[in-house]
Amino acid sequence: MKTVIGGIGGALVLAAGMAPFAATAQDGEALLAMEWDEIVEAARGGEVNVFMWGGADNINAYVSDYIGGLLADEYGITLNRVPLTDTAEAVNIVLGEVEAGAAEGAVDMIWINGENFRTMKQGDLAWCGYVEKLPNAELVDFDNPAIANDFGTPVEGCEVPWSRVQFAFAHDTARTEEPPRTIPDLLDWARANPGRFTYPAPPDFTGAAFVRHVFIHAAGGPETLIGPFDQAKFDEVAVKAWDILNDLEPSLWREGRTYPTSITQLQQMFANREVDLFFTYDPAEVGTAVVNGIFPETAMSYGLEDGTLANTNYMVIPVNSPNKAAAMVLQNLLLSGEAQLEKAQPDVWGAATVIEPDRASDEVQAGFAALERHPSVVAIEELGQAALPELQADWTQAIEDGWIENVGN
Amino acid sequence: MAGSRTSATEVLGRGHPWLSLAPALCVIAVLFGGGLVLGLAGSFAERGGGWSLDAWAQVLSEGRVWRSLGLSLWIAGASTALSCGIGLGAALLLRRSFPGQGLARLLFQINLTIPHAVGALGILWLLSQSGFLARLVAGAGGIDTPADFPPLTQDRFAIGIIAHYVWKEVPFVGLILLANMQSLGDDPESAARTLGAGPFAAMRLVLLPLLMPALVRAGAIVFAFAFGAWEVPVLLGQSSPAALPVLAWQRFTSPDLAARPEAMALAMLIALVSALLIRAAFTARR
Numbered sequence: 001m002k003t004v005i006g007g008i009g010g011a012l013v014l015a016a017g018m019a020p021f022a023a024t025a026q027d028g029e030a031l032l033a034m035e036w037d038e039i040v041e042a043a044r045g046g047e048v049n050v051f052m053w054g055g056a057d058n059i060n061a062y063v064s065d066y067i068g069g070l071l072a073d074e075y076g077i078t079l080n081r082v083p084l085t086d087t088a089e090a091v092n093i094v095l096g097e098v099e100a101g102a103a104e105g106a107v108d109m110i111w112i113n114g115e116n117f118r119t120m121k122q123g124d125l126a127w128c129g130y131v132e133k134l135p136n137a138e139l140v141d142f143d144n145p146a147i148a149n150d151f152g153t154p155v156e157g158c159e160v161p162w163s164r165v166q167f168a169f170a171h172d173t174a175r176t177e178e179p180p181r182t183i184p185d186l187l188d189w190a191r192a193n194p195g196r197f198t199y200p201a202p203p204d205f206t207g208a209a210f211v212r213h214v215f216i217h218a219a220g221g222p223e224t225l226i227g228p229f230d231q232a233k234f235d236e237v238a239v240k241a242w243d244i245l246n247d248l249e250p251s252l253w254r255e256g257r258t259y260p261t262s263i264t265q266l267q268q269m270f271a272n273r274e275v276d277l278f279f280t281y282d283p284a285e286v287g288t289a290v291v292n293g294i295f296p297e298t299a300m301s302y303g304l305e306d307g308t309l310a311n312t313n314y315m316v317i318p319v320n321s322p323n324k325a326a327a328m329v330l331q332n333l334l335l336s337g338e339a340q341l342e343k344a345q346p347d348v349w350g351a352a353t354v355i356e357p358d359r360a361s362d363e364v365q366a367g368f369a370a371l372e373r374h375p376s377v378v379a380i381e382e383l384g385q386a387a388l389p390e391l392q393a394d395w396t397q398a399i400e401d402g403w404i405e406n407v408g409n
Numbered sequence: 410m411a412g413s414r415t416s417a418t419e420v421l422g423r424g425h426p427w428l429s430l431a432p433a434l435c436v437i438a439v440l441f442g443g444g445l446v447l448g449l450a451g452s453f454a455e456r457g458g459g460w461s462l463d464a465w466a467q468v469l470s471e472g473r474v475w476r477s478l479g480l481s482l483w484i485a486g487a488s489t490a491l492s493c494g495i496g497l498g499a500a501l502l503l504r505r506s507f508p509g510q511g512l513a514r515l516l517f518q519i520n521l522t523i524p525h526a527v528g529a530l531g532i533l534w535l536l537s538q539s540g541f542l543a544r545l546v547a548g549a550g551g552i553d554t555p556a557d558f559p560p561l562t563q564d565r566f567a568i569g570i571i572a573h574y575v576w577k578e579v580p581f582v583g584l585i586l587l588a589n590m591q592s593l594g595d596d597p598e599s600a601a602r603t604l605g606a607g608p609f610a611a612m613r614l615v616l617l618p619l620l621m622p623a624l625v626r627a628g629a630i631v632f633a634f635a636f637g638a639w640e641v642p643v644l645l646g647q648s649s650p651a652a653l654p655v656l657a658w659q660r661f662t663s664p665d666l667a668a669r670p671e672a673m674a675l676a677m678l679i680a681l682v683s684a685l686l687i688r689a690a691f692t693a694r695r
Binding site for chain 2: 201257258259261262268269273404408409
């Protein structure tokens with residue numbers, strides 16, 4: 001509340017001192033009526049302020065040097081990267097400005113997903129409806145539910161995808177030749193191999209994600225769980241999900257009397273051959289573990305036929321962005337096949353692309369095909385064949401609490 | 410320069426004890442007391458401002474919290490009793506001079522320098538079902554596979570956690586008692602012996618009562634640490650019930666901001682129970 005009041009005071013002072021004019025580059029309505037060439041002209045020579053988590057040097061360098069360089073050379077646009085430790089800070093800035101009635105804010109773009117996007121969309125803080133104006137939007141499959149929904153919140157043209165991560169399982173081909181490839185198969189496999197499977201107890205992040213897979217299986221698919229939290233629906237599915245997991249307990253490591261407390265512990269147990277399956281939200285980790293000698297070279301990551309959870313991160317333009325035209329040009333550049341390919345290089349960042357490589361130029365397609373990938377790491381394209389959308393935070397919290405209450409005790 | 414420093418020391422040294430203690434007390438009051446007050450305030454905080462007892466009511470009405478409290482009391486109680494018993498025995502053995510006594514004392518104290526997290530990982534490597542002992546026994550044909558080894562870590566009775574604390578705290582208790590015995594000297598026991606007491610009676614009736622205050626103090630420190638520390642149970646404990654500090658940490662790092670006051674209430678509960686029990690131990694001594 002204090003920040004909002006402070007924001008109001010500050011913005012009133014600012015507004016009083018500003019001449020009331022609306023530049024074309026800032027006026028969203030005017031931009032939507034323009035052709036792409038005109039938008040690029042309006043953006044030329046401008047500045048774009050990108051607020052993003054700044055904790056990784058390789059990501060910062062990719063945005064400031066690679067993207068910033070292209071933007072300056074081709075469009076004469078200056079990219080100001082504003083590092084954040086928590087994306088909510090940027091959302092709070094926009095919220096304060098908009099509540100104070102400032103038509104022109106300080107933020108042109110935020111790297112965002114999940115809770116923070118939901119806050120922006122619900123508060124009408126995100127600028128929407130411009131996405132089809134971007135020529136490179138054609139490269140993206142907006143019908144993919146894992147792209148069309150941001151942790152359960154429909155995107156509806158209010159943000160543009162940037163990168164993807166997807167949950168994967170791993171097995172040791174020397175020990176388990178044919179691992180289970182669906183959740184029902186996995187449950188049967190665990191019963192047939194008592195003591196050889198377990199999962200970290202929520203609130204461990206990865207363990208909670210595994211429980212969500214079982215929960216979605218119990219619900220008969222993700223469709224009914226998309227959208228806002230529904231207590232009646234939750235109660236109906238939860239009974240089934242907790243039954244499945246409680247029935248499974250006698251077949252788990254130590255008969256399910258206890259669970260590993262972290263994903264690190266499960267990783268060690270897999271490495272020590274105490275269990276035969278491992279899973280992670282970052283499949284590249286399996287390759288790293290093999291390189292470091294923690295996992296044997298025969299360790300392989302793989303996806304499930306009925307899908308694994310995936311989530312996408314996005315770039316959003318605030319409704320009061322002072323330079324929407326430049327922000328659009330930047331978003332278009334970020335979506336280009338070349339920029340997505342550069343981002344996917346393991347020595348640059350190794351982030352999975354959101355575009356469909358076969359919709360890009362031949363050169364880009366060849367680049368993606370030639371990407372160096374550790375042989376133990378499953379290809380993101382293969383994983384992407386079956387992706388499940390993430391659920392809204394209220395759902396994930398309720399599932400975690402419900403597991404602790406009904407299964408973990 | 411050197412002169413002015415000496416005079417400052419003199420002023421402080423000759424002043425009232427409160428004045429001399431002021432710097433140390435300030436640090437304790439601000440850093441420790443301040444944190445405690447903020448934590449207590451945080452446990453009564455309500456989202457969006459205001460005060461409420463909701464977090465305390467929630468925490469105290471949860472079965473999990475009581476089970477965790479029971480587990481933490483068991484861990485701290487068993488660790489303290491074993492550490493004090495073994496530490497006392499070791500100190501009594503080590504105070505006599507014998508060939509190689511210096512080396513024995515060094516070996517006895519060496520793990521005081523090892524951090525708890527490192528020790529806990531060591532226990533994991535040694536005692537877990539894929540650990541050294543399990544592999545050794547399986548290799549010798551005692552069990553079919555290492556996984557058949559009895560669970561000594563992440564187990565119901567917190568054996569791994571207690572083993573770590575005993576390993577780590579026995580030298581601590583022993584060291585305090587050895588220093589205490591050094592300052593007592595041999596005189597009280599010698600006097601008892603000349604008055605006709607046997608060696609065992611002299612120890613039981615004279616030396617032990619004299620050592621008791623130091624033992625209770627050392628035990629209080631061990632108890633407070635084992636009851637409130639987080640890193641060892643998080644590495645060696647089972648998932649449920651988790652030790653009380655682990656539960657507090659889970660609430661503190663939850664994305665649900667409403668869990669934050671509950672984390673504070675749990676932390677305050679740990680401090681309160683620990684303080685009451687140690688207070689009771691000191692009172693019983695007197």
